[in-house]
Amino acid sequence: MGKGVIYNQNMVKYMPDKNDLTFFTNEPNSTILDRFISTLKDSKYFDILVGYFRTSGFFRLYQSFEAIEKIRILVGLNIDKQTYEVIEKSKQIPIAFYQKDGLPETNQNTRTTFSAAVVNELEKSEDSFDVELGVKKFIEFLQSGKLEIRAYPSKNIHAKVYIIRFGEDDRDYGRVITGSSNFSESGLVEQREFNVELKNSADVKFALEKFEELWKDGVDISKDYIHTVNTNTWLNENITPYELYLKFLYEYFKEKIGVDKDKLSKRYIPTNFRELEYQAEAVKDAKAKLDGYGGVFISDVVGLGKTYISALLANELDGYNLVIAPPNLLDEDNPGSWRNVFSDFKISADYESIGKLEKLVKRGTEKYRNVFIDEAHRFRSESNI
Numbered sequence: 001m002g003k004g005v006i007y008n009q010n011m012v013k014y015m016p017d018k019n020d021l022t023f024f025t026n027e028p029n030s031t032i033l034d035r036f037i038s039t040l041k042d043s044k045y046f047d048i049l050v051g052y053f054r055t056s057g058f059f060r061l062y063q064s065f066e067a068i069e070k071i072r073i074l075v076g077l078n079i080d081k082q083t084y085e086v087i088e089k090s091k092q093i094p095i096a097f098y099q100k101d102g103l104p105e106t107n108q109n110t111r112t113t114f115s116a117a118v119v120n121e122l123e124k125s126e127d128s129f130d131v132e133l134g135v136k137k138f139i140e141f142l143q144s145g146k147l148e149i150r151a152y153p154s155k156n157i158h159a160k161v162y163i164i165r166f167g168e169d170d171r172d173y174g175r176v177i178t179g180s181s182n183f184s185e186s187g188l189v190e191q192r193e194f195n196v197e198l199k200n201s202a203d204v205k206f207a208l209e210k211f212e213e214l215w216k217d218g219v220d221i222s223k224d225y226i227h228t229v230n231t232n233t234w235l236n237e238n239i240t241p242y243e244l245y246l247k248f249l250y251e252y253f254k255e256k257i258g259v260d261k262d263k264l265s266k267r268y269i270p271t272n273f274r275e276l277e278y279q280a281e282a283v284k285d286a287k288a289k290l291d292g293y294g295g296v297f298i299s300d301v302v303g304l305g306k307t308y309i310s311a312l313l314a315n316e317l318d319g320y321n322l323v324i325a326p327p328n329l330l331d332e333d334n335p336g337s338w339r340n341v342f343s344d345f346k347i348s349a350d351y352e353s354i355g356k357l358e359k360l361v362k363r364g365t366e367k368y369r370n371v372f373i374d375e376a377h378r379f380r381s382e383s384n385i
Contacts, residue, residue: 058135151221160182279309320370326374
């Protein structure tokens with residue numbers, strides 16, 4: 001009896017070696033990624049023919065590619081524009097190519113479409129060291145000539161074929177893995193797939209022959225890929241200090257960017273009041289800090305309208321208000337005084353001179369929910385700096 005063969009009366013059942021599976025479904029211990037890692041370390045040539053190719057998942061296999069002499073990738077799916085747009089909306093955007101109005105793409109159109117797809121992919125990929133390392137390794141292999149990538153522009157090819165060839169004195173000619181897995185993170189690991197490995201040399205040679213026929217008509221896009229990544233994506237290494245500063249500002253404030261401009265309640269706005277976007281943004285920022293910390297400083301330079309920002313902020317707050325300010329900024333004869341501005345916005349408040357706080361303390365402040373203090377720097381001391 002051979003190993004793995006069990007006789008049960010008239011039934012014969014073959015029990016395969018778990019380490020030498022023929023089928024790969026991306027279930028635990030049965031991923032196509034695991035099979036590539038175990039097989040490619042002894043390979044000399046690796047040819048890939050796929051409809052979808054995502055370079056952001058390249059970090060999964062670049063170590064297995066180090067010892068391979070030559071890698072060729074042929075991206076070959078042409079789909080109509082409507083289908084492409086459906087894929088794009090689903091945010092599962094692989095590199096894909098399509099024909100316009102049923103006519104084959106020119107080489108330039110193929111390159112343009114490819115470049116746009118690369119930018120789109122990397123914009124949506126995880127911003128991580130592993131992804132960056134994988135893409136840089138991909139570029140390194142392209143620049144050395146170890147790897148070539150071409151796009152097949154003129155026919156509908158929806159194949160997923162991986163051809164592995166060993167050295168002349170190795171165990172046999174090679175392997176072919178084919179099935180449902182595209183060369184992507186989901187195809188290699190995440191999604192449930194169904195792939196089969198063929199070891200017969202005749203199968204490998206047949207697949208290689210068909211690959212060569214398609215390869216010779218493919219459009220070389222290796223240089224286009226390098227140029228696109230280096231100039232149009234976040235992996236651009238020629239980043240100026242100013243661009244880095246802008247990136248820092250974006251990361252720090254990104255939760256506030258794109259906030260609905262109409263989020264302010266604007267309980268009452270005077271008819272002659274000119275609404276300025278920077279003031280509205282200042283109010284939203286101040287309100288967020290009040291909610292988080294119970295207090296906020298509005299420290300804009302002279303002339304930017306801190307009193308009006310405060311009035312807009314008071315519009316967003318519940319409860320009675322107290323304004324503490326220098327006497328000249330409380331004078332009704334001053335058009336920009338606190339009294340006049342708050343009155344214009346129909347905000348109820350009491351007003352107290354900053355020099356008469358003892359009177360205020362004696363009277364008590366329990367009824368005030370919100371306190372606005374002009375020239376708050378006057379309250380600075382050694383204990384509250």
